Amino acid sequence: MPKLTLNGKEIEVPAGSTIIEAYKQLDEPIAHYCWHPGLSIAGVCRLCVVEIEGNPRLQIACNTQIQEGMVVNNNSEKVKTAVKWGLDFHLINHPLDCPICDQAGECELQNQYMEFGKYDPEMAEPKVKKRKVVDLGERVVLDTERCILCSRCVRFTNEVSKTNELGIFNRGDRSEVGTFEDKPLNNKYSVNTVDICPVGALTSKDFRFKQRVWYLKNKPSICTGCSTGCNVNVYYNEEGVFRVKPHYNKEVNGYWMCDEGRDIYKHINRKSRMLRGRYKQNGVWCTTQALEVAKKAGQKLSSFKGEEIAVLVTGQYTNEELNSLVDYSVNKLGSKSVFHWKNNENNWQDFDGHLIRGDKNPNTKGLQGVLQKYAVGGEWKELENQLSKFKAVVVAGPENQSVYFDIKEKIESLKSLECVVWFTAGENSNFEKLSDNSYLIPQKTSVEKNGHFTNHQGLTQKVEEVTTILPEALNLEETVSLMLGNSLDLSIRDKQEMGVLKTNYFSQERGSL
Amino acid sequence: MFKLSDEGVAYVKKELERYETKRSAIIPCLYRVQSENGGWVSPESINYLSELMDLPVAWINEVFHFYTMFNKEPVGKLHVQVCNNITCCMLGARELTEHISKTFEMGIDELSKDGKITLSKVECLGSCDTAPMMQINDSYHENLTPESAVKIIKDMVHGN
Numbered sequence A: 001m002p003k004l005t006l007n008g009k010e011i012e013v014p015a016g017s018t019i020i021e022a023y024k025q026l027d028e029p030i031a032h033y034c035w036h037p038g039l040s041i042a043g044v045c046r047l048c049v050v051e052i053e054g055n056p057r058l059q060i061a062c063n064t065q066i067q068e069g070m071v072v073n074n075n076s077e078k079v080k081t082a083v084k085w086g087l088d089f090h091l092i093n094h095p096l097d098c099p100i101c102d103q104a105g106e107c108e109l110q111n112q113y114m115e116f117g118k119y120d121p122e123m124a125e126p127k128v129k130k131r132k133v134v135d136l137g138e139r140v141v142l143d144t145e146r147c148i149l150c151s152r153c154v155r156f157t158n159e160v161s162k163t164n165e166l167g168i169f170n171r172g173d174r175s176e177v178g179t180f181e182d183k184p185l186n187n188k189y190s191v192n193t194v195d196i197c198p199v200g201a202l203t204s205k206d207f208r209f210k211q212r213v214w215y216l217k218n219k220p221s222i223c224t225g226c227s228t229g230c231n232v233n234v235y236y237n238e239e240g241v242f243r244v245k246p247h248y249n250k251e252v253n254g255y256w257m258c259d260e261g262r263d264i265y266k267h268i269n270r271k272s273r274m275l276r277g278r279y280k281q282n283g284v285w286c287t288t289q290a291l292e293v294a295k296k297a298g299q300k301l302s303s304f305k306g307e308e309i310a311v312l313v314t315g316q317y318t319n320e321e322l323n324s325l326v327d328y329s330v331n332k333l334g335s336k337s338v339f340h341w342k343n344n345e346n347n348w349q350d351f352d353g354h355l356i357r358g359d360k361n362p363n364t365k366g367l368q369g370v371l372q373k374y375a376v377g378g379e380w381k382e383l384e385n386q387l388s389k390f391k392a393v394v395v396a397g398p399e400n401q402s403v404y405f406d407i408k409e410k411i412e413s414l415k416s417l418e419c420v421v422w423f424t425a426g427e428n429s430n431f432e433k434l435s436d437n438s439y440l441i442p443q444k445t446s447v448e449k450n451g452h453f454t455n456h457q458g459l460t461q462k463v464e465e466v467t468t469i470l471p472e473a474l475n476l477e478e479t480v481s482l483m484l485g486n487s488l489d490l491s492i493r494d495k496q497e498m499g500v501l502k503t504n505y506f507s508q509e510r511g512s513l
Numbered sequence B: 001m002f003k004l005s006d007e008g009v010a011y012v013k014k015e016l017e018r019y020e021t022k023r024s025a026i027i028p029c030l031y032r033v034q035s036e037n038g039g040w041v042s043p044e045s046i047n048y049l050s051e052l053m054d055l056p057v058a059w060i061n062e063v064f065h066f067y068t069m070f071n072k073e074p075v076g077k078l079h080v081q082v083c084n085n086i087t088c089c090m091l092g093a094r095e096l097t098e099h100i101s102k103t104f105e106m107g108i109d110e111l112s113k114d115g116k117i118t119l120s121k122v123e124c125l126g127s128c129d130t131a132p133m134m135q136i137n138d139s140y141h142e143n144l145t146p147e148s149a150v151k152i153i154k155d156m157v158h159g160n
């Protein structure tokens, strides 16, 4: 491993590293736009310049390999001046419309200006005007005059999504990023270009103008969109979750995630949730707290014999939850009739070669493990064929209903049973069809609980509570415990008001602008 | 639908073999398309070329937009390109351009009334020693005066 000196500090780096990688390893600040660890090197922004001892000219750190004994710095006056005026060049034709730009607050032009710039602009020339609000299809909007031509997005479509839609057209100060004839950028990974765009040139249609980023907090989590289990950051505030972005994990998703995975927050937010628990008696639905419904359901289930009860499970719960449910079924209810409900069986095995899988559950492997442990488990078909054998069914339904196209059919088939207990995070109008003695128990979503998911490759990843969207909702372990007749201290949660949408408390803390 | 002639297709195939990467063949192929498409390259013909060369359409568009010698709009039969770079300008290229424009009653990058001529200003064409100069289609005309330039164009319009 070669050794070198960076800004006076000795450091050892893997052979073949570039100077910028050494800076990153040391966690020393270095200006840069075009370099991205997940893409090839372009060397076009010229901001990462460093001074190498014995070298008369400044060189770019992203495209210079480390040599044994190099002495490098980026804190000399010479480098600082170069970076400062380099930044001014980047801003020559930049519209500086930060007040109406969605990137403000997480913009590299703003950040780097504050860190390395702070000059008084010396450009008096009128700016070159370019096209704004160019519609690039379903998910992305382009503002060509904000673009600083770093080419990250172009390299992304060439190297990662391999769809090659983007290019830089024209030349000099007229250069414009775009697609041929503004064709839509409808590849399945398109929003990654929004993430890597250092400025507000590419913005997400879904997120645009929904929330200023400084009113959002974020915490890491796991995408529940499919069995790949991409690592993500969830951005949220008191109003709910606003977006999901990828979080680097070399083993799983690298720097990226798919577009569909970004939509998972939609079924997490209140709008699509089952807000209160309910059960049906004498033809009427009674609405009450989730925990009350769980208790009632537990009592009802205990009136059936083990062989009269079937359990239907989706891979949408954590290992801990699934374990408690299956244990409850086998050891408490005395039923070994546990069945696995899969989303769309036909494309269950699909894989697009990059990240997206047909198995749209975060924890299929985990579920299979639990079923194996208790020596139970069958397919839906088997349950369907012997449905008349059963009087009651317990369903751990999907959190993400949008990928379970057969949810209506399942409700139709199961409503003939004497008793249906359904755990669900989301609301669904088809639940109304269920007959007497049906119990609907609101569940937490993946961002509201702690536990583990095991992805398709058998890697077990932790999810930690990010925020609470519905204080009343339970996780499966809590539900099972309540069904067993235990009491649960939910007093803290109960205090929070339910059913009322909170206003953005951050907006009240804004102060004078 | 734009299509290259059989010879044109054969030419593209040959160019594709010629370089290490297919991308390098874009310029000669675009030239071919321009000449078979009446002097300009249409979006439709870029799509066609992308399929023929099996290259992403954005890559071809990048090259097409970078170079001014590919015309983005239809041009007249005679494409008069007057050099407006330093040497030529010092020797009267601006006045020359103005004169041509007035004589044939057409603006820059516009078609003349009869639809036969397009006038453009271009950067240095590498013929500074014979400035001022202009290029009409594929030929250079050098050491111009306003009168000689107009005569050359008129002669060409009348088919000499």
Ligand code: SF4
Residues within 6 Å of the ligand: A146, A147, A148, A149, A150, A151, A152, A153, A154, A177, A193, A196, A197, A198, A199, A201, A202
């Ligand atoms: S749109 Fe963004 S990512 Fe793409 S080249 Fe411009 S600044 Fe870079």
Ligand code: SF4
Residues within 6 Å of the ligand: A223, A224, A225, A226, A227, A228, A229, A230, A253, A257, A258, A259, A260, A261, A262, A355, A356, A357
């Ligand atoms: S590939 Fe799967 S896990 Fe990854 S972001 Fe997409 S849906 Fe989520």
Ligand code: FES
Residues within 6 Å of the ligand: A031, A032, A033, A034, A035, A042, A043, A044, A045, A046, A047, A048, A049, A060, A061, A062, A063
């Ligand atoms: S980061 Fe090195 S040149 Fe852009």
Ligand code: FES
Residues within 6 Å of the ligand: B083, B084, B085, B086, B087, B088, B089, B123, B124, B125, B126, B127, B128, B131, B133
């Ligand atoms: S300046 Fe006109 S040919 Fe060079």
